[in-house]
Amino acid sequence: MGEPRNVLIMGAAGRDFFNFLVRFRDDPTVVVRAFTATQIPGIESRRFPASLSTTAT
Numbered sequence: 001m002g003e004p005r006n007v008l009i010m011g012a013a014g015r016d017f018f019n020f021l022v023r024f025r026d027d028p029t030v031v032v033r034a035f036t037a038t039q040i041p042g043i044e045s046r047r048f049p050a051s052l053s054t055t056a057t
Contacts, residue, residue, distance in 0.1 A: 004029055010036045017048060025054070 009016045
């Protein structure tokens with residue numbers, strides 16, 4: 001297996017996080033580097049919970 005692909009998830013807040021949790025979180029072939037979050041006013045200060053970013057091993 002080669003190097004993991006870097007991924008940027010683009011979408012409205014909520015659907016982009018869902019896509020991460022369902023498709024990318026447990027995929028060792030990708031590294032999600034960032035989410036876009038420009039569609040919702042005031043969202044720039046919100047953070048994705050670190051506890052949801054990886055699975056427990």
